[in-house]
Amino acid sequence: MAQKIAKTNISPDPAACVSDATLRGLVGYNIRRASTVIQGDLAATLKALDLRMITFTALVFIVDNPGLQQSHLADAMSIERPNLVVILDELERRDLITRDRVITDRRAYALRATLAGRRLYDEALKAVHSHEAALLGNLNDTERSQISDAMRLIASLRTKADKT
Amino acid sequence: MAQKIAKTNISPDPAACVSDATLRGLVGYNIRRASTVIQGDLAATLKALDLRMITFTALVFIVDNPGLQQSHLADAMSIERPNLVVILDELERRDLITRDRVITDRRAYALRATLAGRRLYDEALKAVHSHEAALLGNLNDTERSQISDAMRLIASLRTKADKT
DNA sequence: TATTGTTATACTCTATAACTATA
DNA sequence: TATAGTTATAGAGTATAACAATA
Incomplete structure (x- = not known):
């Protein structure tokens, strides 16, 4: 027993x-x-609301930009159009959004959140904000703003990976 | 033509x-x-050296920690042991690392970089550092340090996702 | 001819169960 | 019995080609 403790002390966690x-x-x-x-x-926070990061992001964009088209949403989310289809299928099946034909361009769908969608949006955003407050509790508002500003600056940069 | 320009000005990029x-x-x-x-x-920077992020990360860990075992490397990289195997297979096939049996525990392998591995390490780190200098050119050393410090602080935090 | 949404598909990354050889 | 490395496999996430409907 004493030997085991000694051995543990030598290499507690390689x-x-x-x-x-x-x-x-x-x-x-x-x-x-x-x-x-x-x-x-x-x-983990969003799982309690049966949302993944990508479905949450899509829902927020749709609530904030009613009438948005799928191709524009795909651009905003930086994902390919085919991959967005299954995400919207899921949100539509759960009656969180609707896909309405655009009268001026019958190829496109206008995306809108339902009442249930807006309610889930409110709930999810509240959960995510409290989550961040808990996780980043050691940082004050100024520090958090500085981090967000720095991240947005970096996200706006482009060099080699720029394709356009 | 004039009409086209006018239309473009109304909605330049939806x-x-x-x-x-x-x-x-x-x-x-x-x-x-x-x-x-x-x-x-x-x-994009690492592709020129035929490295991916994950193979680069593994190579750096092995050069910096000679004799490292696979399970400890997997822990350090936060990936599962089975996924590390194929990464090390690739590095070994390219003669960048060796897997040597540990004499005191014949189940384990001690990972070491070859001369070619250390040379690629030097080359890759140089490329990555110049890449970061170019991308983050607008930030001075102090700002870059502050960002790194803040990110390390956040990376050290754990709440819900903590499994251990 | 070009674009919107869709289907099918492939490729990468990641996660788990089960095996072998050692301890 | 437990651990190190391995194999096989399944599941996400992501990317491309090709199609129908519409512009």
Whole structure:
């Protein structure tokens, strides 16, 4: 027993000894790790409302931009049109949104949230905001704004990956 | 022609009119967008060296932690052991790393970078650092440090998604 | 001829169960 | 019995080609 404790003290957690010092010197590595933690936590929050990150995002865009077309939503979400179809199928099946033919262009659908959709939107946003408040409790409003500003600045940058 | 220009001026880019004001109020949304931009750009940088983000990350860990075992590397990279196998297979096939039996525990492999692996490590890190310098050119060292510090703080937080 | 939404499909990334060889 | 590495496989998420309806 004493021997076991001694052995444990020598190597309590080998994984913790793995150095990521080089990677921590990269801004991209640190942002990605933070993003992973927040997304994981956010996913757990939304799961209680039977929403995934991507269905939540689509719902928010539709509530905020009533009459939006699928192709424009796909652009805004930076996803391909075919992948949006199944997401909207799910939201429509749950009666959270409607797809109405556009009279001036019968190829397109105008997306609108139903009352149930707007209610879920309110509920989800409230949950996500409290979640962020809890997770980022150590940061004050100024610090949180600074982080968001810096992230928006970086998100607006483009170099090699720019395709357009 | 004049009519066409007029029409264009009315609606130059419908997608740009889609408001994401609500989502921009969420720190997680802003971090994820920044992360996507940086990862995309980083991927393009590493592609020139025939590396993906995940193979690059594994290589850096192995060079920095010689003798590392696969299970500890998987923990450090937050990926499952089976998924690491194919990554190491690729690095080993390209003679960038070796898998040596551990004499004290013949179940485990000690991972080490070859000379070629260390050379690619140097080359890749140089490329990634210049890439970040170019992408984040508008930010000075202090601002970049502040961002990294904030991201590391967030990455260290755990609430709902904490499984352990 | 070009565009909107759709289907089918493929490719990557990730997660789990079960096996082997060692401990 | 438990652990390290492996295999097979299933599930997300994402990307492309091709089609019907419409412009």
